[in-house]
Amino acid sequence: EKGGWSSFMAKEISEEPEAVAKTLLGRLVDHKVRLPELDSLGEGTLENIDRIVIVACGTAAYAGMLGKYAIEKWSRIPVDVELAHEFRYRDPILTERTLVVSISQSGETMDTLLAVRHALEQGAKTLSICNTQGATIPRDSHAVLYTHAGPEVAVASTKAFVAQITALYLLGLRIGEARGTLSAEQIAENAAELLAIPEKIDEVLVASQSIGQLAHWMTDTQSVLFLGRNVGFPVALEGALKLKELAYIHAEGFAAGELKHGPIALIEPGQVVFVIVPSPRDPNSLHPKVVSNIQEIRARGARVIAIAEKGDAAVLPFADEVIPIPLAGSLFEPLLAVVPLHIFGMELAAAKGLDVDQPRNLAKSVTVE
């Protein structure tokens, strides 16, 4: 039931903090990662795998891209992320030391299911990250790590996305723990970051209340671009997908570093560009690079909407709008930065009088190839 909400999507966005909290529940205890459900992968699997392949479609694949950043950083195992429908048909190289991690909210997506079955036939280990108890993909996999976002009704995935990222980060910490690539202190630090996320998303929900107005003046907009770098890149892709599916607007997400390799030619006066700005405290110093990207597009007349850390003064002179997010470690920023983009997609669809929960031509779970 929708409760007092105008749509299931509005309700589900409001449940993003809870989706993260419930997915963490009982899994971070005494600075240790407890995921007994991974035991059914077989003893020694986490220590012995030499490669991870993440397979998923749509929003779940963007969660997978974020999983790659975290798992590689924490466990030093190479991770590839592939769209399940591409993976399945190119005879991928898989061995018994490959862990194939599928991500699916519904657990019924045919493309993802076929990728998992192919991995099983090739002798790989399979782990399903899924939001639906007893669905086909987890039943067919060696192990399942459930996300506990609760039922997601709106076609556009929102709370399941943040829960998937949370589950992938837990997995990354667990593998880092098993392989000794993370110290107890590092696990404790990252666990604290994760545990703080639900409250920070609550703050973002409050700070995002002006997005409805932003959406209102954009009902005639024909095209919106999204730029992000590093972990901001999958967030940009997610923001663009939401606009396509909900508001039927041409939208594209780019890696900000790619701008000068082509996309900057698209910038003309009035072009709306959302930019996901890394923290000025970012250890990779990506912040100045993204700020200079903003200056470049601003100089060509772009209308810049920046999603930036609270108090980031460097962005203010160059952005038409700034949506502030609370301070968090770099890897954790996507869990905050994506929330305004979910709200924006929903608000723009609503402002255009479209069906927010049931966009045209789409089904909640895609059970055909």
Ligand code: M6R
């Ligand atoms: O149920 P799944 O997570 O396997 O679904 C995957 C995609 O079809 C899904 O995320 C789709 O991209 C959403 N409609 C995006 O909001």
